[in-house]
Amino acid sequence: xxxxxxxxLSGIQPTGRFHWGNYFGAxxxxxxxxxxxxxxxxxxxxxxxxxxxxxxxxxxxxxxxxLDLLALGLDPDRATLFRQSDVPQVTExxxxxxTITQMHLLEKCVSYKDKKERGIAADAGLFTYPVLMxxxxxxxxxxxxxxxxxxxxxxxxxxxxxxxFNSIYGxxxxxxxxxxxxxxxxxxxxxxxxxxxxxxxTIPIFDSPRRLKKLINRIRTDSTPVEAPxxxxxxxxxxxxxxFADPEQQDALAARYRAGGMGYGEAKGMLYDAAxxxxxxxxxxxxxxxRRPDDVEDVLQAGAARAREKAAEVVERARQACGLARxxxxxxxx
Numbered sequence: 001x002x003x004x005x006x007x008x009l010s011g012i013q014p015t016g017r018f019h020w021g022n023y024f025g026a027x028x029x030x031x032x033x034x035x036x037x038x039x040x041x042x043x044x045x046x047x048x049x050x051x052x053x054x055x056x057x058x059x060x061x062x063x064x065x066x067l068d069l070l071a072l073g074l075d076p077d078r079a080t081l082f083r084q085s086d087v088p089q090v091t092e093x094x095x096x097x098x099t100i101t102q103m104h105l106l107e108k109c110v111s112y113k114d115k116k117e118r119g120i121a122a123d124a125g126l127f128t129y130p131v132l133m134x135x136x137x138x139x140x141x142x143x144x145x146x147x148x149x150x151x152x153x154x155x156x157x158x159x160x161x162x163x164x165f166n167s168i169y170g171x172x173x174x175x176x177x178x179x180x181x182x183x184x185x186x187x188x189x190x191x192x193x194x195x196x197x198x199x200x201x202t203i204p205i206f207d208s209p210r211r212l213k214k215l216i217n218r219i220r221t222d223s224t225p226v227e228a229p230x231x232x233x234x235x236x237x238x239x240x241x242x243x244f245a246d247p248e249q250q251d252a253l254a255a256r257y258r259a260g261g262m263g264y265g266e267a268k269g270m271l272y273d274a275a276x277x278x279x280x281x282x283x284x285x286x287x288x289x290x291r292r293p294d295d296v297e298d299v300l301q302a303g304a305a306r307a308r309e310k311a312a313e314v315v316e317r318a319r320q321a322c323g324l325a326r327x328x329x330x331x332x333x334x
Contacts, residue, residue, distance in 0.1 A: 007038040009142035014061035019202035021195030034079035071286035082303035089311035093135040134158040169321035188236040226263040244274035
């Protein structure tokens with residue numbers, strides 16, 4: 001059955017190396033959505049400026065993000081991949097949207113409220129972050145935006161801003177709909193809590209095999225002796241194993257847990273093998289891409305050119321709507 005025609009957009013911040021939680025929680029599903037009439041995926045380096053102050057680190061993270069996404073299966077022939085900062089129209093649209101965005105809308109946003117309540121200095125970039133996000137979405141006439149359930153507020157803010165602009169200036173922007181990602185898969189970190197950079201418990205997708213084995217061996221387990229039965233449903237190692245294994249493999253390992261006679265060390269070895277097998281082809285693609293950095297940059301530049309073409313169309317529509325249109329009959333001399 002052919003896919004319905006729709007425009008899909010998603011961005012991901014280059015705040016560090018992608019880990020298993022990023023992949024199973026979001027990236028895998030982003031890639032499954034590519035190939036629609038228009039699929040835009042951007043590396044949100046402008047957003048990352050709110051947290052990263054080291055220019056070399058930001059540039060390196062952005063390059064790694066491009067390599068990782070391409071290695072994991074994002075296909076430049078089916079989707080448009082680019083750096084957010086390579087589309088300057090998005091910052092122009094951000095200002096246009098800021099002029100009609102009400103303060104109370106931004107004051108209730110979770111990221112800003114959270115930092116303020118914890119006594120952390122929140123700069124203007126963080127406060128107006130949702131407006132830049134709205135510009136990212138609206139500038140490509142996005143119909144569908146993949147989001148986690150905890151991110152729906154951001155899309156609601158985007159819709160509120162677009163509706164307000166449309167009510168003032170007439171129908172200009174498409175109102176996007178959320179595509180809520182399936183985040184039901186439990187992805188625990190090495191400490192058993194949710195895998196997150198903020199908890200320092202992540203397992204990077206493209207770490208070296210030696211480092212990967214070391215991190216897996218650090219996964220917290222209980223003190224049940226080798227000979228005793230174990231509960232697979234209460235074990236972070238098994239939770240992670242099920243992400244990589246088919247149902248038959250899951251059932252087989254669960255049976256060994258319950259039978260006793262197997263230590264957690266053996267289960268961790270099986271997890272390592274399953275992860276290496278699952279990401280094996282992606283490792284090979286990434287190594288090949290690292291040897292061809294110019295080709296990766298060509299992908300990003302070609303994607304940015306396509307994105308700028310669409311962005312220019314939408315920004316001009318917004319300019320005309322609010323009175324900033326350029327008059328074709330008047331030439332400004334320089």
